[in-house]
Amino acid sequence: MEPHTPARIASRTLQRALQRHSPLLTRRHYASTSTPADKKERIVILGSGWAGYALARTLSPSSSSQVLVSPRSHFVFTPLLASTSVGTLEFRAAIEPVRRLNLAEFHQGQVRDVDFDRKVVRVQANTKDDATTRSDPDALADPSTEFEVAYDKLVLAVGCASQTFGIEGVREHACFLRDVGDARVIRLRILQAFEKAALPTTTDDERRKLLHFAVVGGGPTGIEFAAELHDLVHEDLRKMYPGLMQHVAVTIYDIAPKVLPMFDQNLANYATDMFKRQGIQVKTEHHLERIRCVGDHLLIRIKEEKDEVGAGIVVWSTGLTQNPLVRQIVDKQDVAGLGRIVKDPKTGGFLTDDRLRVQVEGPDHKRTTLPGVFAMGDCAVVEGANYPATAQVASQQAVHLGRRLNKGDLEAKPFKFRNLGTMAYLGSWRAIHQSSGDELKGRAAWILWRTAYLTKSMSVRNKLLIPVYWFVTWVFGRDISRF
């Protein structure tokens, strides 16, 4: 037992008093603050997606000290996810490790709350796994490793989550496509479905169910996934499972009257005509009501169809809902004595001004900015602008804010989005592209699609790896091993 000397008792009393008054100093909590030697401003960025990662890349380490908090250890180049889910590209070619950035600190964890009065964020570390699977990242956060991180400036860039509309069985049985973990699950399930269907013990009826691939959502993500899947089946699996081809079907369901609503009618028609020729069914004005799992396959109930439809996998890509952290923050009653954080009525995200500063509304309904707090990407809406929830917007906002913060001239210029056009891959080396007053379709659009994503990929490593994988796939086919 330790001796109770007066010095030790005094030291313990002091320690306890400090802990009581500053939760940051308790064993489970710590805060990283600027030391007197390091006078640089601490900019804490939440999220390592298009907005958070691009901001961390843009901020200059000589003018500020960057701290990134994210449940995943990497950035994902989302436009290439569909290609990785079928093996056209390898997973690592679509991600960038966060720790390669020149950061002062990186904390792999889930932010649970922000205390705007004390200027700290509360983090629970992800000690169990990377938050790359479709499973709820909340389940990975470990409450026993909770700590706080202090900020001078805070940038909220936590993105959105997948919208399931509370439909029965979607969360449990559908596959999402938002991260490399999701792409891995999809790739494995497609290959498993073919292997099961190839067993001599499988009946033709089961084969039809297993090899029906249902895509819910006719936006660019759903369309591109269906197109990539078509390429995998017709360029590679056809050679290995010729006897199964008669049972393969791909269906896209959407509740809207047309798919690809962000494209002009002419381009959307080109896409649906092409899908028809490729044998991909597009069922618009169809409502999925339930998914259940029966043995090796799924059964989906569609309002407009009499019987339940069998499927090997259901890929869910219907839209976005707010991140739980955003919901929690906008519900706070009184922030820093200034009032309530203003939420965008349509998306439920943070409302910002054109300098990307989070807005607060006092009891007198007057709006001001929350000092030192910014929001961008999918979790935010710029007041008076109608920007889409895309990587283009998120990365342009990040670069704009990063440059302004580097120069310390936030007021100099407002953020303005420059639309570089919208693209979608349609399979068989064809795509569509639309920008203001300009349209392109077919092979030329596909070349543009590939060139754009290659040049936009973040690291030199991936700029080299991506064309190498494309070449390897073209010459040797996709890797269909299951692991």
Ligand SMILES: Cc1cc2nc3c(=O)[nH]c(=O)nc-3n(C[C@H](O)[C@H](O)[C@H](O)COP(=O)(O)OP(=O)(O)OC[C@H]3O[C@@H](n4cnc5c(N)ncnc54)[C@H](O)[C@@H]3O)c2cc1C
């Ligand atoms: C398959 C797919 C294809 C797409 N293709 C295109 C395309 O071709 N062109 C285009 O412009 N857009 C595309 N998009 C949309 C684009 O990816 C998003 O608009 C973009 O990712 C938004 O960036 P963000 O930084 O706001 O959010 P995200 O990129 O989603 O990043 C959010 C980050 O916050 C982290 N995070 C979440 N919760 C917390 C928390 N509590 N604490 C800390 N961190 C947290 C997440 O782990 C993640 O790192 C595509 C999206 C998908 C899914």
